[in-house]
Amino acid sequence: MIRILLTDDHAILRDGIRALLAREPDMEVVGEATNGQAMLELLAYTPTDVVLMDVNMPVLDGFAAMPALREQFPQVRVLALSMLDHENYVHRMMEAGALGYVLKNADINEITYAIRTVAAGREFLCTEIGLNLLRRVVQRPAETTLGTLPVSKRPDTAVELSGRELEVLRLIAEGFTNQEIADQLFTSKRTIETHRQNIIEKTQAKNTAALIRYAMTQGLIE
Structure with missing residues (x-):
């Protein structure tokens, strides 16, 4: 059973994800937190395998919470769930120690697959972000050429x-x-x-x- 802690400041989103994950026989939502600080406090007494965490939150956001989470709970895997799709945000979260990054507009099948992948200790990047990064790589030669122009x-x-x-x-x-x-x-x-x-x-x-x-x-x- 994959024990999941939801961390997001929007109650309606947490409720929706909890209801969807309840259909998965190998997953259990063991707690909810509204920000990074509340998440750290909850982890202290809540056995958790995967933290499904928003990036942009009040009090302590995902970026700020990651160092303490990695230091205090190194066994917990982190899957970022965010609306922020720019590669800088993705890079910062992955560099900070998140194993995966998925957008909030992803369907439940991709989210559950991401949770299972991260729980198994493997990295995951959602399809939309992966395709956007691929497009940028393909376009880079043209951008390099433009860089030589006044x-x-x-x-x-x-x-x-x-x-x-x-x-x-x-x-x-x-x-x-x-x-x-x-x-x-x-x-x-x-x-x-x-x-x-x-x-x-x-x-x-x-x-x-x-x-x-x-x-x-x-x-x-x-």
């Missing part, structure tokens, strides 16, 4: 944005605030702030005006 002659090239990031970008360009975007997309303001930060990092835009310019040059808005 900046003024470089064409505007599209970066890899997820479907939800494109939605957020369009609404930012239309002048909506983070809270207004959250209301329209039926999510939290903090989730929108995370998407916005991801967009800024990917497009390397310095401000909202630069984001709008990017959206226009890529034909996302008129």
